[in-house]
Amino acid sequence: MAKPVEKSENNQIDKLAEAPLEFVKEGSQFLNKCKKPDTKEYVKIVRAVGIGFVSVGVIGYAIKLIHIPIRYLIV
Amino acid sequence: MSAATPPGGQRTLQKRRQAQNAKEKQLKQTPASTRQAGHGGSSNSILKVYTDEANGLRVDPLVVLFLAVGFIFSVVALHVVAKVTGKIF
Amino acid sequence: MAGFRLIDVVKPFLPLLPEVEIPYEKVPFDDKIVYTIIAALIYIFGQVPLAGVSKDESTVKDPIYFLRGVFAAEPKTLMEFGIFPLICSGLIMQLSAALRLIKVNFKLQHDRELFQSLTKMFALLQYFVLTNIFIVSGYYGENLTIVQIGLLNVQLVGAGLVAILLSEIIDKGFGFASGNMTIETVVIATNLVSDTLGIAQIKVDEEGNTEARGSLINLFQGLRSSNKTFLGGIISSFNRDYLPNLNTTFVVLAIGAAICYLQCLRVELPIRSTKARGLNNVYPIRLLHTGALPVVFGYVLLTIIHLIAFVLIQCIARNDPSSIICKIFGHYESVNNLLYAPTFPLSLLTPPRSFANGLLSQPLTFVVFSAFMLFNAIWFASKWQAISGSSARDLAVQFKEQGITLVGHREQSVARELGKVVPVASTTGAAILTVASVGGEFLGLKGKAAAMVIGVTSAFSLLEIISVDYQQSGGQSALAQVLGAPGRF
Numbered sequence: 001m002a003k004p005v006e007k008s009e010n011n012q013i014d015k016l017a018e019a020p021l022e023f024v025k026e027g028s029q030f031l032n033k034c035k036k037p038d039t040k041e042y043v044k045i046v047r048a049v050g051i052g053f054v055s056v057g058v059i060g061y062a063i064k065l066i067h068i069p070i071r072y073l074i075v
Numbered sequence: 076m077s078a079a080t081p082p083g084g085q086r087t088l089q090k091r092r093q094a095q096n097a098k099e100k101q102l103k104q105t106p107a108s109t110r111q112a113g114h115g116g117s118s119n120s121i122l123k124v125y126t127d128e129a130n131g132l133r134v135d136p137l138v139v140l141f142l143a144v145g146f147i148f149s150v151v152a153l154h155v156v157a158k159v160t161g162k163i164f
Numbered sequence: 165m166a167g168f169r170l171i172d173v174v175k176p177f178l179p180l181l182p183e184v185e186i187p188y189e190k191v192p193f194d195d196k197i198v199y200t201i202i203a204a205l206i207y208i209f210g211q212v213p214l215a216g217v218s219k220d221e222s223t224v225k226d227p228i229y230f231l232r233g234v235f236a237a238e239p240k241t242l243m244e245f246g247i248f249p250l251i252c253s254g255l256i257m258q259l260s261a262a263l264r265l266i267k268v269n270f271k272l273q274h275d276r277e278l279f280q281s282l283t284k285m286f287a288l289l290q291y292f293v294l295t296n297i298f299i300v301s302g303y304y305g306e307n308l309t310i311v312q313i314g315l316l317n318v319q320l321v322g323a324g325l326v327a328i329l330l331s332e333i334i335d336k337g338f339g340f341a342s343g344n345m346t347i348e349t350v351v352i353a354t355n356l357v358s359d360t361l362g363i364a365q366i367k368v369d370e371e372g373n374t375e376a377r378g379s380l381i382n383l384f385q386g387l388r389s390s391n392k393t394f395l396g397g398i399i400s401s402f403n404r405d406y407l408p409n410l411n412t413t414f415v416v417l418a419i420g421a422a423i424c425y426l427q428c429l430r431v432e433l434p435i436r437s438t439k440a441r442g443l444n445n446v447y448p449i450r451l452l453h454t455g456a457l458p459v460v461f462g463y464v465l466l467t468i469i470h471l472i473a474f475v476l477i478q479c480i481a482r483n484d485p486s487s488i489i490c491k492i493f494g495h496y497e498s499v500n501n502l503l504y505a506p507t508f509p510l511s512l513l514t515p516p517r518s519f520a521n522g523l524l525s526q527p528l529t530f531v532v533f534s535a536f537m538l539f540n541a542i543w544f545a546s547k548w549q550a551i552s553g554s555s556a557r558d559l560a561v562q563f564k565e566q567g568i569t570l571v572g573h574r575e576q577s578v579a580r581e582l583g584k585v586v587p588v589a590s591t592t593g594a595a596i597l598t599v600a601s602v603g604g605e606f607l608g609l610k611g612k613a614a615a616m617v618i619g620v621t622s623a624f625s626l627l628e629i630i631s632v633d634y635q636q637s638g639g640q641s642a643l644a645q646v647l648g649a650p651g652r653f
Contacts, residue, residue, distance in 0.1 A: 023542070027592035030431065030585075034451060037428035046424045049623060053353045053420070059201070060354030061362070063208045068364055071213060074154035105269070107262035110553030112270035117258055119554035119590075120455025120625040123342045124254040124284075125335035129277035131183030136199065136333045139184060143206050143326045150242060150319055153215040 170266050171278040174285050181281055182325070184332045191338055193637040200339035203330045204350035210323060211241040216315035218305020224483075225504040226303075227474045227496060230515055230605070233615035234463045236351035242323035244298070246351075249290035249324060250331055250344050252464050255457070257283045259544075262551035284328060291324030292317070297471065301478040341629045345456075345622040352619030356416065359408035359612070366407065379410045405518065405608075412609050416616045419604050423620040426596060427452055431585060434571040435563075444571065449585050451593040454548050456621035458541035458594035459601050461548075463614060465540055466513060473510050518608035534602045538595060545594035549586055556582035597621065 037045070109116030115126045174181075191199070217240060226232075226239050237246025261268045261279065269275045295317055298304065304316060331343025339346060358364075362377035376382045379401060386397025402410045432446035473493055481489040483496050494507040499517070506514055512532040516522025522529060549555055560579035569575050570582075597617055604613020 023591070023595075026588050027595065030588045030592050031429070031451070033431050034429040035432055037425070042425060042428060045428060046421060049420075049424055049620065049627075052627070053620070053623060054357065056350055057353035057355075057357030060205065060208050060350055061357045063205050064211070064354060064358055065364075066209065067211065070151060074151065074158060074213065106271060106553075107551040108258060108553055109270050109276060111551070111558065112276075114270070114276065117254075117342075117552050119453055119549060119552050120457065120621075121342045121629070122251065122254050122258075122344055122457060122460070123335055124250070124258075124344070125184070125280055125332045127273065127276050127280055128186040128336075129181075129183055129281045130178045131181040131281065132179065133185050134182050134329075136184055136336075136338050139182075139329045139333060140202060140206060143330060144209070146322055146326055147206075147210050147212055147242065150212050150215055153315070154213070157215060 171268055171275065171282050174278055174282040177285055178281060181284060182329060183281075184329060184336050184338075187337050193634060196339055196633070200334055200346055201350075203333050203339060203343070204347050207236070207243070207327060207330055207347050208351060208354055210326060211238045211243050213241055214244070214304070214316065214319055216304075216308075216312040216319070218308060218312070222302060222305045223498070224302045224478060225496070225498050227478070227504040227506075228467060228470055229504075230611040231463060231467045231470065233352070233355065233611035234348075234460070234618060235467070236348050240304075242319060243327070244320055245291060245294050245324070247327055247331065247344055247347055248464070248467055249287040249294070250328060251348075251460060252468070253283050253286040253290060254344065255461055255464055257286060259547065259551075263547070284332075287328055288321070288324060291321050294471070295320040297475055297479065301474065340626055340633065342626070345626060349619050349622045349626065352615045353623075355612075355615070356619075359416075360413050362408075375404070375407060377407055379408045379413045382407070383410060408612075412607075412612060415604060415607055415609060416612055419600060419613055419616045420620050422600060423597075423617055426593070426600075427621070427624050431589065433582075433585070435568045436571050437567055438569050438575065439567045445568075447568075447570075449582075449589050451589055452597065452621060452624075453554075453586060453590045453593055454545045454552075455625045456597065456618040457548060458545040459537075459597050459614060459618055459621075461544040462537045462540040462598065463618075466536075469513060470510075473506070477506075477510075515602075515605035515610070516608060517610065519606060521608070522606060530606060533605075534599075537598050537602050541594040541598040542591045545590040546587060549590035554586075556580075556586045559586070 106112035109126055110118055115123070117123045228237075229239070231237075231248075232239065232246065235246035235248040235251065237243055237248065257266065257279070260266050261270075266279075268279045270279075299308065299313055299316055304312075308316075327347070331347060333339060334341075334343035334346050358377060360378050360380050363381055364377045365374035366377055367374050376385055382404075383398065383401040386401045387394065427450070429451040430448040431451075432448050435445050435447045437443040476489050477483055477493055477495055481487040481495075484490060485495045492509070494510040496504040496506055499505045505511070505517065511526050512529050513536060514526075514529065515533060516526055516529060557579050559582050563569060563578055564575060570578055573581050601614040601617040604616070605611070607613070
């Protein structure tokens with residue numbers, strides 16, 4: 001009687017061990033199918049995001065600069 | 076009892092289709108999110124919380140912006156008062 | 165009575181909860197930009213120091229320092245907890261509603277409104293609870309007077325309400341898409357600029373020498389500094405650990421560039437129109453289908469765990485290593501008089517302060533922390549892609565409405581075909597993003613890596629919506645003309 005139980009346990013453990021493997025396999029298959037950007041497209045995107053990020057950041061930092069005299073005033 | 080229908084055939088197909096239809100209908104009837112119900116809200120890559128105008132204390136967005144700045148300045152004023160009186164309350 | 169429903173709890177509080185009005189007509193593109201930027205700037209302006217904090221140095225330091233970057237939180241300011249309560253309540257409520265833990269019928273307007281109010285109240289409640297946890301723990305100083313406690317409560321809960329309403333303004337259509345993500349992205353961008361180019365002088369030692377906050381500015385100052393040698397200035401600007409250094413800046417920029425690359429990865433499914441012949445096109449399914457949300461979710465769980473641990477260790481056991489709670493969960497050690505670094509069991513879920521330090525003193529962290537984050541992100545991605553209204557089935561419905569279908573498939577099997585791609589894309593994308601942020605964390609970036617991952621990915625998600633909006637407004641934007649960007653998105 002002990003044998004089938006052991007077997008099913010083994011199966012479950014196998015399944016648990018297989019899940020990450022399966023995941024990695026599916027994922028890498030998907031990655032292979034993916035269309036990769038060429039250099040020109042990539043540079044364009046990096047530049048657009050960089051400009052956007054830095055300009056928003058500079059505007060935000062300008063506000064943060066107001067905090068310096070305020071802190072000086074109140075501390 | 077020779078009238079028993081053989082397995083397979085049209086009726087089974089029909090049943091299967093009905094079951095599938097019912098399942099799909101049920102899935103459609105109980106949307107899991109506001110967007111699935113067709114009213115905007117969080118999408119696959121956006122977390123959005125406020126889509127409907129609920130009952131409550133209605134306020135205009137401009138009023139909110141001014142009150143927010145006012146609130147922040149009142150905290151600054153609190154600092155100044157604390158410094159001038161020289162006490163930590 | 166058809167049973168008790170959680171969303172009915174909010175009913176008695178409805179008249180008290182402020183609710184931003186929905187715009188009567190569609191807000192023009194330019195107004196949206198102005199509203200968005202002003203709301204985000206007011207949030208940044210809200211990083212004012214708290215009044216009523218005890219002047220004496222408290223022994224209780226910041227226990228969640230590595231989580232602050234992700235949630236736009238600044239220690240000992242009005243925005244002490246950032247938008248963590250907003251994101252936490254939004255994500256958790258929507259997830260539990262979708263998993264049917266909370267009964268909501270999204271088809272009914274009334275239910276949707278109640279659910280939304282409940283989310284708001286939950287966020288406000290979190291601000292209140294967090295404030296009092298931090299007060300009780302002694303973070304704002306021991307022996308606070310009643311007035312001080314009252315003032316802190318008013319300030320922090322009030323600031324929470326301000327954050328909620330600012331995000332609501334953007335959410336409701338005065339801004340673009342999502343208030344939470346807009347505020348987060350703007351704050352992360354600001355922090356990046358302030359860490360690189362910040363000119364604020366900060367006292368670094370007892371003699372009153374100051375160094376600039378920004379790593380690049382510090383390099384220039386180090387070259388001309390009187391109290392350091394030429395070489396010493398350069399070396400120090402690369403590896404000082406008390407303020408942002410050039411190494412971390414480079415790592416953060418590299419992560420940003422990597423995310424841009426990942427964002428471009430997509431599978432293009434060929435589609436054709438069912439109405440007209442010869443209209444062929446491609447429909448892209450992105451690798452980062454679920455965007456930054458899986459990583460955000462991982463960090464929400466991490467924050468909850470650390471806050472519970474903080475309550476147990478600091479508020480109950482008073483950080484006494486001999487007490488039984490500290491023996492089970494570990495205790496805090498104060499580092500540089502600034503941070504609270506947890507010891508053993510809890511340190512497993514705390515990213516190391518530097519790579520070498522982590523390798524020497526907490527090697528197990530590398531395994532446990534990444535496993536924790538990966539598991540959460542993948543689980544969340546697989547659930548979220550199905551519930552958020554962009555699952556394979558929803559896309560198939562959209563296809564049908566727009567009269568398109570996948571090339572080589574009948575209309576009925578579109579959902580199945582998409583079902584092979586979308587979940588895999590979501591989970592794989594979530595896993596890769598997590599690896600990027602966790603990998604950055606292990607280099608000792610104290611939350612900046614994850615913040616950058618989330619910031620750039622959210623920026624992409626928002627940019628997509630902004631550009632669609634721009635095109636819908638017909639490119640009629642005075643702002644865009646002033647800025648000289650004629651439809652470049």
